[in-house]
Amino acid sequence: MCKKMKKVMIHIIRLLSLTFLMLTASCEHETLLVENPERETVSEEKVQIEIFTRVNSYRLPATRGLEDEETVGKTPWVFVFKGAGGNARLIEVVQAFEMVKKRYVLLTKQADDSKYQLLILANPQVEFYYGDAVNGYEFNMEKLLGKMKPGVVTLSEVCENLLTEPLATPALAVMPFNYSGATIPMSYLLEVDRVDNTTQIANADGSPLLLVRSIAKMTVTNKAVNFELKGITAVVNVPRQGQLHNWGNSIMDNTSNLTEYRADAGYSAPLITPETVNDWQHTENSPVYLYESGMQNNTYLILQGTYEGKDYYYKMALIGNGKHMLDILRNHAYAFTINTVNGPGYDTVADAKASKASNVDIDYNILIDDSNTYEVVANNDYYLGVSNSVFIAYTDENKDHEAFEFITDCKTDFPEAKTIRDNENMLAGGVFGLKKPVDGLIPIVNQETTDPRKTAVEVYVSNWLKWYEDTQYYQGVRRDNAYITLKLGNLVKSVHIRQRDALPAGGTTLKYMPTGNTNVAVHEMNYYCLSAFVEKGSDNPPAWIKLRPSTGAARDDTESITVDDGKIYIEVLPNVASAPRTGIIYLVTIRDPDGSVGSHVTQRIKVSVTQLGKSIS
Structure with missing residues (x-):
């Protein structure tokens, strides 16, 4: 009897244990589903949308910088505007939440009677400033809506006035986002027809949106055998603040709101000390981050280095390879490479600052990452982008034109699928055609480098190409457009070629x-x-x-x-x-x-x- 009872008790204990485990698993699952208690149920007026985002890569040059340069926070903010373009009016501000390692946002449903602009802001700072560098506000719902009235403020007004935290004047031993654990503010503007269960915060093909950083990045490399780079001593006339999102192409006017990066008040040490690799000095792992800066700001670097055994300071203006002043744009990387130095600099920082720029004495070139201005298709291994997908020539001559550039980081040498082709055979002989690259092949990136390849494409355009478009008919037959088509592996990109008088x-x-x-x-x-x-x-x-x-x-x-x-x-x-x-x-x-x-x-x-x-x- 005792043995029988013992078996019964063991069986009961096993059943109770199994029941307990099932209940525990159920509770854990429920905790994940309602991680934010306020979102336990979604009302009929709301819709829960997953956010698919990643950062838009600098891609070139390959510099390390912050460990968190690529980090996109799990709880970005979504500002909803009703209407088209910059006059769309704010109707809702919502912070996304994380659930099971994904980002979601709970938005009010909106009918398809209007366009809607979704402004996504990731990695905001602790405070935001609105229209000035004086008054800071905690980045939360109450303060945001206190400065931006729904139904009143427009998209262009928000973009113009919503600013980062200002830097000090001067900024001693501090640059934007150069400290451990810092994340860079990023943004994206997405237009949708409605907000409902069919809305996706992603590209049309389901791929993640490419968020744009609010800052630019700058590095210096010295390859001159007659010069040793000791460091970047100062970065002068840099903006104290930047816009969290730039609406349009204009750069925020910061001419009265500039500062200077330097290590200390007396310039006793470099702001950035370079690393030495194979007799070259570079700052690739300690880049300068700065907000967008128009050429009128006259932003420049003070470099310290040794020339013919003596230390000098050099003033280096931000002048491009075309010998014109540069605008410094967000999400661009600027890599200065010093090739040779032709003479001495100045004994003091003060003298260097008072002088004209030493760009004539320093032979250099600059590589600018403008990959975010390319139209890009990508897979998990590589990307292919074109600078423009339409080229229109107003010309009466039969001549060659540089129609576009393309960029790729592909290292796979496909035997067949790396071609550049025209469709002249579908039009008429001599109307247009590919001229360069002469071999009609996409060059592959060298295995020993991380830099992508940029290639210019030249096209022959005749003065009668205007008659070959799909809006034109000949003897009742619709004509074809002229295209240059790039095929790289399974990626395809076409550029429409057009002509007018x-x-x-x-x-x-x-x-x-x-x-x-x-x-x-x-x-x-x-x-x-x-x-x-x-x-x-x-x-x-x-x-x-x-x-x-x-x-x-x-x-x-x-x-x-x-x-x-x-x-x-x-x-x-x-x-x-x-x-x-x-x-x-x-x-x-x-x-x-x-x-x-x-x-x-x-x-x-x-x-x-x-x-x-x-x-x-």
């Missing part, structure tokens, strides 16, 4: 806007535009090209523009000289503003304008 000497206005026009003689092109800028060239930039909105008063800044109505007018002034002149304009457009979410992907257009000279009678 050269512009008259008397001047004209090109209208890039939604239009049904198909007449190639009319200066209207059917694109929904977001922004544009005139490329800096020999005229730095050409003063005869003016970017205008479709309505409103005349603007002083005609070199760049951001619009809300999809319309950008390019005014070309009369040419009083006998020689023709050329200029380049870049536009950012949306492929189909009235289409599905997937068609809201932006594309860049490169416009090469040739204006005829004034005829001499």
